[in-house]
Amino acid sequence: MRKSRIFLLVVAMVCIGIIVYGVMKIKAQPQEEQASFAVVNELHQLITSESVYDVNSEKLVEGALRGMANAINDPYSTYYSEQEAALHKQTLASERIGIGVELADANGKIIVVAPIKASPAEKAGIRPLDELIQINEVRLDGKSMGEVRKLMYGKEGEAVELVIYRPELDQHLKLVVKRERLKNDTVEAEVLEVEGRKLGYITINLFGEKTAEEWKEALDGVMKEEVEGLIIDVRDNPGGYLHSVAQMMSMFEQKEKIFAYMQNHDGVTEPLKTKEVEQFQPYVNWLRDTPLTLIQNEGSASASEVFAGALQDWKRSVIIGVTSFGKGTVQQTWDLQNGGEVKLSTNKWLTPSKKWIHDVGIEPDVEVTQHPLYSVETKILKGRFEEGEYSEEVAYSQRILSELGYSISRTDGFFDKDTAQEVESFRKKHDIAEGSYMDEVFFHELTEELQTFKQSKVNDMQLQMAISYIMHQFE
Numbered sequence: 091m092r093k094s095r096i097f098l099l100v101v102a103m104v105c106i107g108i109i110v111y112g113v114m115k116i117k118a119q120p121q122e123e124q125a126s127f128a129v130v131n132e133l134h135q136l137i138t139s140e141s142v143y144d145v146n147s148e149k150l151v152e153g154a155l156r157g158m159a160n161a162i163n164d165p166y167s168t169y170y171s172e173q174e175a176a177l178h179k180q181t182l183a184s185e186r187i188g189i190g191v192e193l194a195d196a197n198g199k200i201i202v203v204a205p206i207k208a209s210p211a212e213k214a215g216i217r218p219l220d221e222l223i224q225i226n227e228v229r230l231d232g233k234s235m236g237e238v239r240k241l242m243y244g245k246e247g248e249a250v251e252l253v254i255y256r257p258e259l260d261q262h263l264k265l266v267v268k269r270e271r272l273k274n275d276t277v278e279a280e281v282l283e284v285e286g287r288k289l290g291y292i293t294i295n296l297f298g299e300k301t302a303e304e305w306k307e308a309l310d311g312v313m314k315e316e317v318e319g320l321i322i323d324v325r326d327n328p329g330g331y332l333h334s335v336a337q338m339m340s341m342f343e344q345k346e347k348i349f350a351y352m353q354n355h356d357g358v359t360e361p362l363k364t365k366e367v368e369q370f371q372p373y374v375n376w377l378r379d380t381p382l383t384l385i386q387n388e389g390s391a392s393a394s395e396v397f398a399g400a401l402q403d404w405k406r407s408v409i410i411g412v413t414s415f416g417k418g419t420v421q422q423t424w425d426l427q428n429g430g431e432v433k434l435s436t437n438k439w440l441t442p443s444k445k446w447i448h449d450v451g452i453e454p455d456v457e458v459t460q461h462p463l464y465s466v467e468t469k470i471l472k473g474r475f476e477e478g479e480y481s482e483e484v485a486y487s488q489r490i491l492s493e494l495g496y497s498i499s500r501t502d503g504f505f506d507k508d509t510a511q512e513v514e515s516f517r518k519k520h521d522i523a524e525g526s527y528m529d530e531v532f533f534h535e536l537t538e539e540l541q542t543f544k545q546s547k548v549n550d551m552q553l554q555m556a557i558s559y560i561m562h563q564f565e
Contacts, residue, residue, distance in 0.1 A: 130154065155430065164435050166421055172429030174236075177243055186274055187246045189267045191216060195235050196469050202254075206272065214267045216254065219537060221470055223262065224253035244269050257470055258534050276330075277304035281315045282547075284557055287564065290317040291553075297330030297393040302337035309341070309373050319560035320382040321553070325411065329392025332362075332420065332439075339400055340364040341373040349400035351440040352420065359440070381563040383408045383556045386454065391415035399441035399452050408559060409454040411552045418448030458555045463493045463543055471533040477510040477526060484509070487528055490540055491516065 134150055152171055159169035170178050180186035190209020194201050200222040205211035222230060225241040233241075244250060252265045276296040282289045290312030294301065312320065339349040346363040353359045384407045386398055395414050401407040420437040440446050471483045485503030492498040496512040510526035517524060520535045543549055 151428070152430075155426075155428075155432075159432060159434075162434075164419075166417070166419055167434045168432070170431050170433070173240060173243065175425075175429065175431040177239055178431070180274075186272055187244070187269050188242065188272055189214075189216075189250060189269055190272050193222065193235065193238065194468065196467055198232075199470055200230055200233070200235070200238055201468055201470060209272060210267045210270050214265050216252075216265065216267075217256070218541065219257060219468065219470065219534075221255040221257070222252065223255050224251075226251050246271055255470075257472075257530060260530065274298055274300075275304065276301045277308050279308035279311050281312060281317060282321075282557065284561060287319070287561070288315055288317040289557065289560055290315070290320040291323065292320065293323040294327055294394070294397075296327060297332075297334040297397075299331065299334070301330065301334040305338050306341070306373070309376070313372075313376055318380070319563065320377075320380050321556045321560065322382065322384045322407070323553070324390045324394040324398060325385055325387040325552070326389035327391070327394035328389070329394055329417065332393055332396065335393050335396050336362065336364070338397065340367055341370045342377050342401070342406060343404070344371065344374050347404070348442050349404075350396050350442065351444060353438040353440060354436070359444075377406075381560050382406070383410055383559050385409075385552050385556050386411045386414050386452070387460065387552070388412055388415055388451075390452075392417040395447060395452050396439060396441075399445075399447065402452065402455070403442040408456060409452065410456045410458055410556050410559065411454050412457060412459060413451040413453050414447070416447055416449045416451035418446050418450075456555060456559065458552045461493070461549055461551050463490065463540060463549075466490060466493075466540065468537060468540070470537075472530055473528075474530075475505055475528040477505050477507065479505045481505075483533070484528065487513075487533070487536055490536055494539065494543065 134147070134154075137145060137150060138147065156169045159167055180188075189211045190206035191202055191211040192206070202211075202216055202218055202220040202222065205216045205218075222238070224230060225238070228241055230238060230241075242250065246269055249266050249268050252267060253262060254265065255262050274296075276294065276298045278293045278295070280291050282291050292305070292308045292312065294305070336349070339347075343349075343364045344366045346365070348361045348363050350362045351359050352362060384398055384401055386394070386409060390398065390411075391414065395417065398407075398409055398414065402409050418438055418440075419435040420439050421433045422436045423431050423433045425431050438446055438448065441452075466486075466489065469486060471486065473481075473483060475481055475484050480503050482503060484505045485501060488498050488501040488503070488509055491509075491512055492501055496516065497508060498512055499508045500506060505528075513528060513532065514524070514526040516536070517526075517532060520539075522531050522535060547553055
């Protein structure tokens with residue numbers, strides 16, 4: 091009996107010791123954190139009181155918040171200022187405020203890829219290949235794409251003054267464009283006719299707020315046209331909302347089938363399943379009976395990989411293209427008191443077969459590399475170049491001419507005799523001033539031909555393989 095009491099006393103003392111240690115540790119953590127933040131406050135005070143540079147507290151706090159997010163060393167964990175947060179939310183929203191223009195950074199120049207159809211930008215006369223020089227009296231020299239987007243951001247109905255350079259006219263133009271509410275269409279659908287058969291071709295550009303609804307509308311359209319096969323294109327789709335993917339996967343399968351797994355920082359894995367929605371049943375039946383394939387590329391990431399990975403593991407679709415980007419983490423966003431927000435990676439996601447594709451990507455079932463011209467960036471070139479000269483402009487032109495089928499023997503930038511002959515042939519073909527030299531008129535026509543080549547579905551090698559695969563199913 092005495093030994094039993096001693097044993098119980100020892101156990102009690104050990105338990106009390108553990109509890110006391112735990113409490114002391116909990117109390118110590120805030121003290122350590124307070125000490126860390128005391129150093130931050132100390133530096134803040136020193137900068138504001140002693141620095142020769144005039145920096146306000148708001149800017150210092152913004153820098154500290156951005157620094158903490160960057161210290162995680164995760165490219166997907168990000169701090170957004172209030173203005174950046176608003177722009178980020180608009181990207182995935184069903185609507186956004188803007189003038190409706192797609193921009194690209196071409197060697198430090200902000201180039202118009204294309205104005206959105208019927209947008210304020212198109213109505214104002216903005217054209218593809220226009221170079222954006224100035225926004226509301228702010229020159230864009232040295233500005234990043236993020237900084238340009240901030241300058242373009244504003245309220246609905248407000249006017250933005252643009253200065254553009256139009257290469258074909260060699261002229262600067264000033265345009266005033268009013269911002270409007272624009273619809274963010276994330277799904278596009280069309281019907282392709284091949285050898286007397288109709289194929290549905292649906293492109294998903296992003297998984298935004300309304301993508302599942304747009305996907306449903308796209309399916310309605312192709313089903314109405316009585317297509318016999320379906321091609322889904324998620325190339326260069328950077329991802330988006332997982333809940334949109336969940337809704338779309340429920341149009342493929344109704345019986346609570348696992349389309350992905352979520353794994354938290356403790357390693358706890360939770361299955362994500364489709365849900366039974368009565369109105370989705372017609373789509374489930376149609377998709378089950380329709381041959382389909384999916385095209386992806388190295389720009390297909392995150393939610394688009396969840397989508398492709400599920401279809402591949404379910405053996406519902408053959409994946410055509412190249413290995414996807416490989417983003418296997420999921421982010422969650424929190425609003426902050428200053429109007430900004432922080433996005434942190436909180437989970438890993440796994441395919442139905444429990445593969446983690448982070449930094450690996452999803453391998454295609456049929457590997458098809460795209461035509462080299464699709465990777466050539468649009469450039470606005472200036473100057474005049476003749477045989478015997480050497481330049482980057484010549485190298486760029488040689489590469490395009492060679493891929494377009496012209497007899498170019500070298501693409502290193504040296505303007506040799508073969509290049510001169512093919513340049514002369516190109517100029518004759520496009521009815522521009524005779525000669526064997528490159529100038530801005532030549533560069534403009536070359537860029538136009540490059541864009542025409544890219545826009546033709548016949549030259550899209552990955553799409554053509556997808557079409558061939560579907561057609562093979564009918565044999």
